[in-house]
Amino acid sequence: xxxxxxxxxxxxxxxxxxxxxxxxxxxxxxxxxxxxxxxxxxxxxxxxxxxxxxxxxxxxxxxxxxxxxxxxxxxxxxxxxxxxxxxxxxxxxxxxxxxxxxxxxxxxxxxxxxxxxxxxxxxxxxxxxxxxxxxxxxxxxxxxxxxxxxxxxxxxxxxxxxxxxxxxxxxxxxxxxxxxxxxxxxxxxxxxxxxxxxxxxxxxxxxxxxxxxxxxxxxxxxxxxxxxxxxxxxxxxxxxxxxxxxxxxxxxxxxxxxxxxxxxxxxxxxxxxxxxxxxxxxxxxxxxxxxxx
Amino acid sequence: xxxxxxxxxxxxxxxxxxxxxxxxxxxxxxxxxxxxxxxxxxxxxxxxxxxxxxxxxxxxxxxxxxxxxxxxxxxxxxxxxxxxxxxxxxxxxxxxxxxxxxxxxxxxxxxxxxxxxxxxxxxxxxxxxxxxxxxxxxxxxxxxxxxxxxxxxxxxxxxxxxxxxxxxxxxxxxxxxxxxxxxxxxxxxxxxxxxxxxxxxxxxxxxxxxxxxxxxxxxxxxxxxxxxxxxxxxxxxxxxxxxxxxxxxxxxxxxxxxxxxxxxxxxxxxxxxxxxxx
Numbered sequence: 139x140x141x142x143x144x145x146x147x148x149x150x151x152x153x154x155x156x157x158x159x160x161x162x163x164x165x166x167x168x169x170x171x172x173x174x175x176x177x178x179x180x181x182x183x184x185x186x187x188x189x190x191x192x193x194x195x196x197x198x199x200x201x202x203x204x205x206x207x208x209x210x211x212x213x214x215x216x217x218x219x220x221x222x223x224x225x226x227x228x229x230x231x232x233x234x235x236x237x238x239x240x241x242x243x244x245x246x247x248x249x250x251x252x253x254x255x256x257x258x259x260x261x262x263x264x265x266x267x268x269x270x271x272x273x274x275x276x277x278x279x280x281x282x283x284x285x286x287x288x289x290x291x292x293x294x295x296x297x298x299x300x301x302x303x304x305x306x307x308x309x310x311x312x313x314x315x316x317x318x319x320x321x322x323x324x325x326x327x328x329x330x331x332x333x334x335x336x337x338x339x340x341x342x343x344x345x346x347x348x349x350x351x352x353x354x355x356x357x358x359x360x361x362x363x364x365x366x367x368x369x370x371x372x373x374x375x376x377x378x379x380x381x382x383x384x385x386x387x388x389x390x391x392x393x394x395x396x397x398x399x400x401x402x403x404x405x406x407x408x409x410x411x412x413x414x415x416x417x418x419x420x421x422x423x424x425x426x427x428x429x430x431x
Numbered sequence: 432x433x434x435x436x437x438x439x440x441x442x443x444x445x446x447x448x449x450x451x452x453x454x455x456x457x458x459x460x461x462x463x464x465x466x467x468x469x470x471x472x473x474x475x476x477x478x479x480x481x482x483x484x485x486x487x488x489x490x491x492x493x494x495x496x497x498x499x500x501x502x503x504x505x506x507x508x509x510x511x512x513x514x515x516x517x518x519x520x521x522x523x524x525x526x527x528x529x530x531x532x533x534x535x536x537x538x539x540x541x542x543x544x545x546x547x548x549x550x551x552x553x554x555x556x557x558x559x560x561x562x563x564x565x566x567x568x569x570x571x572x573x574x575x576x577x578x579x580x581x582x583x584x585x586x587x588x589x590x591x592x593x594x595x596x597x598x599x600x601x602x603x604x605x606x607x608x609x610x611x612x613x614x615x616x617x618x619x620x621x622x623x624x625x626x627x628x629x630x631x632x633x634x635x636x637x638x639x640x641x642x643x644x645x646x647x648x649x650x651x652x653x654x655x656x657x658x659x660x661x662x663x664x665x666x667x668x669x670x671x672x673x674x675x676x677x678x679x680x681x682x683x684x685x686x687x688x689x690x691x692x693x694x695x696x697x698x699x700x701x702x703x704x705x706x707x708x709x
Contacts, residue, residue, distance in 0.1 A: 150613050154525035155537070157518040158584050165581020166544050169555040176555055184562030230450060236443045244447055246696045248454050249703070253688045255642025257660045261667060261681050262457050269674060270460060270476040304454065312700060313707040354707060365548045368644040372664070386550050390645075393554045406551040417546050 177404040183397040195404035204380075205405050208388040209412070211295070215384060216363040216416075218299045219306070223359050224352065226303055227310030232340075234311070235318045245315070248308035256305075260372025263301045264288065267373075291381035294374050298382060301369060306362065310355045317351030318344070346427075353424040357417060364413050385409055465679040472674045491679045495662055496654075501687065504658040507572060507647075508640045511579035515636055516629050519584050523591030524621055528603070538592065541585040549582075549645065557649050567650055575650045579640050587632045590706060594628040595621070631702040641688060659684050 180191040199205060230248055234241045251259070267287045275283030287293040321344055329343050367386040370376065376383035383391075389409065393402030464472050465488070466480035491497075526534045556578070561567040566574040598621065606616040644660040651657055657665070663684050670676045692699060 154521045158522040161581040162584050165578045169552045173555040184558055233443055233447050238443055247451055253692050254685050255660055257644040258685055273476055312703050316704045389550045399554055403554045409548055410551040413548050414546055
């Protein structure tokens, strides 16, 4: 290779990859790397001096009971949303691919909540939980509805789960539709000829062939649930009495409200490690489940 | 036979209709209550409004400074998405056509970065670009756009990467023989062919950037640069539980994207579907 063409090649590489590399580094790589450095310092606010503190922040993070409470709550929320969002998303996909008229209309309707950001979802459902349901409960004498759900420690958690289902089930439905369409018709027909009923077809043929779709939907629900903030903030603000404070909200408060950058960042890194381990395991194990059609 | 057909159809239709009511009911509540006074809302949140008065909307538009907030959100979203599309397509194409250990390593790094929670980046972000470089005070909107380009690029490069592989290499080779440079070949031949994927990627990015709250809440401190979610947060704090103002404000805030969906729903559903398969 001549020197000139080598320069050409480098210039092209810089032209095509440079902008992405620059913005990717600016937004993710540099802050992520710098974040590790911050955890090793005793920094508390943007203006406080940066002093090396070793692993003191991590030691404090491990002892921060509130952090682990919020992590445990987040894990429960992760489990609840994965189960319900995927089950309902799959059921919706199954219904809107049955071949009846007006399927597209229903698909459009079920996807609509995804257009709304988490913050707005929280406000919309605050109106439902605070204002609308209690008035129904009052009129019909249904005790469960008359309670303000957001004021009750156990019910507020389920309110969060319900709103998450409302938002995400339609998105997962779209992914499941893609998966259902990809199931080969001849396999289904062959099993019907062999005498398999609808339930057997679903559990023995369709679901096993849908594993790749489930890998994607479970991954997405998992990631969204671990990172939930906007909805949590606008629907319950972590209340009542901190009973719905998810880990993301805890980290934001630790860093910016209680001004403890080093500790907040250490807890954020612990969150990253947990998310990385959980998603890694999830993808690894669900890939093993995949079957070839 | 007709009896059986009937029952299997209703077996699908009934749950569909039930789900439809559950999924659209919040929108119904929002629309009917946006025309009511506080008294009417408290009295009967499910009833239709007694009169249709648009006065409250005008009031809310003024109080929210709606036009400025809308413009901010629009500019930030469209500029970010434009550059995400351009830069990600360039990078993905280059990575596919010029495989090397460096290129593969860079691609793997981008894919791996997708599991990093935003929470583990936000504190250093505020520290570096706020306290040290003062960009949050001096250039919040350009900073926010730059960050969105960075956050959006990983998934976008990933999706483009999958699609570029399906474009026949012969087309580009032919353009080289005709005298195109790699850049000309990309902009004249490849970029137009990537159009369907670009639509998908644009939709996925518009949806999250338009609605994002946490990042703008850290970067946009001054009122004149607020986006719609930030403004709504402030509005909610000011008019706590004053539903006759809050409900029209919520409706107005989500209306632009709902209208866009009304016109482009086929594209949007198809786009999300294609983005999901990749």
